[in-house]
Amino acid sequence: MATKHVLIVDDDPAMRDMISNYLASHDFEVSTAADGSSMARIVARKPVDLIVLDLKLAHENGLDLMRELTGATDAPVIIVTGHRGEEADKVVGLELGADDYMTKPLGLRELVARIRAVLRRAERMQRVSRRAERHTYRFAGWQLETRMRRLISPTSEALRLTAGEFNLLMAFLRSPQQVLTREQLLAASRVHDEEVYDRSIDVLILRLRRKLEANPSDPTLIKTERGVGYVLAVPVEVL
Template sequence: MLTNYLVAENFKVTAVAGSQAMARIFSERPVDLLILDMRLAGEDGLDIMRQLGSPPEAPIIIITGHRRDEADRIVGLELGADDYITKPFSLRELLARVRAVLRRSQVAQRHSGSKKRVRCRFAGWELDMRTRRLISPAGEPTPLTTGEFNLLAAFLQSPQQILSREQLLIASRMHDEEVFDRSIDVQILRLRRKLEVNPSEPKLITTERGAGYMFATAVELL
């Protein structure tokens, strides 16, 4: 049903039943987007995401079960998913999310082809905004998912300023469809694990109780 609908909307779609067929498709041609159901008949969708590595080869929209079952959704985001949709959902909503993720991916590709080169340096780290390449103080590359990059870019654009949860949700392109949605908290946790010396006692991304989060160090533009 999803394949027929997206094909009717002028997308080229290949449907596969498992990870082996998926890997074959990835090896044969470029893939712009992966829509992955967490509840497959013979495999665990989370295991498939782990096989894809970090960052994944293509942006990912995950399909999860009932909206109250947030475990798969949170783990999927931690593993690098760019967006999620919960069952039951309308085909029009799925189409909107597909277009939004592809649009962001295309914008990033255009930026990567631009001659303009902007780099940000903070606390020994350096982020190339053109290539999305993050280098640690030790000189090691640190991969970022699309959501992580968007969130870090938002912080770097407003250093030492408190940003509300809503502002960060918009910046990281995560939607806040539920009052108890933890999408932004997952993204913050993932960034802290990559940037902080001790994620349990963060020094770079601090929590401002009742207000939001703040990138607590100075940022130098190169």
Template sequence: MPAERNNPPLTTSRPMMRHVLVVDDDPAMREMLAEYLEAENFKVSTVTDGEAMSGMLRDTVVDIIILDMRLGKEDGLDLMRRLGSPPPAPIIVITGHRLGEADRILGLELGADDYVAKPFSPRELLARIRAVLRRSHAPPPANDKTRHSRYHFAGWKMEMRTRRLTSPAGEVVALTVGEFNLLAAFLRSPKQILTREQLLSASHVHDEEVFDRSIDVQILRLRRKLEADPRDPKLIATERGVGYRFAVPVDVL
């Protein structure tokens, strides 16, 4: 059984064949996931370690990464750090056990979009893959009158149509899909308190179980990109016991 596979693009009329990269050192798991996902009209490549993953991402466009948290002597969190922020594709992490809260928060901070714990059914993983891809490629709502707006706040500029955030110094700041959606929710409702439930819905954060701190991690990541001092935030204020509030005026152009 080959350790790695990289299927050539299929010449088929079926649209939107997404490319899944499976990173796992278990040959049985790689083969099972590849066969199942290919039957569901995905292109699947599999690799066994971080070096092969990096090589694949340099040479090939990938729509989503399925990453085992333990790869022999390699740690999945270290591999996620290597991918950078935002990562080149959404990531679903496979774990052999339920992670503690600290590891789960760290994984979210590093860019994980979802977790699935072993043992899991291929159907469950398929549902999570489809959900993450829907969120990652979702266009702005058709009835949203602000989808082409430009927002200015505290020297920052946000272009909604292109999803381009520019700092007061003129630098373009990359945002993940969740961060963009979260910031857009704040910009549409400045000076208003938004509950965690509202922000979770707006940012499309998803987890395998209710995880109240998911939104707090998203806020922390956004503050690190927006605030001069994330420990003393001036833009995104915490309303203890309720949620968060965008504390500065916002101009819509």
């Protein structure tokens, strides 16, 4: 794997230095930021391959920074929380598009392993998008242009999809009107199946429903098959 640029966002200088030095010793290029403004400057100045974001900053809410990242970069994000009791923050972070999470105190060897795993997933998704997925899919008035990863609504509005949302929607579009199990969807969306990630498919489904459904609480497109999985309940046209 070529040298990757990782951005560490943490307001604790000792933590920033510790993570930065450890990642540099494992052949990563590392930038650090103590706050949102520094993070934004780095992202605007140079491409970033992955961001490690502490959600508990002294003067800013890391979840707000996650929202800002949505329009600024496609780099995958690993969120860091203070302790395992902050599950609500983890779930919201996942809903906002985080690719993984860790809790403090951080294990540096585990952090490196998770960074590499997230980067591998991102690269696989990019290769698939470049190599094979150059079709346009139409369903229920919606259109997904896979080459541009652009979702167009029935009213011609363009919606942005995170990597996980795109992969999950592609799984449904490849197998329309077929029930897909949680395990199949986990594999398709490239998400860990552990701890809070046993709910990650439900989180991604909710995010897709909010974008696709007129009434997400009473879905007509992505339906739940209780005890089995989910199904895209409409036909799909491939162009």
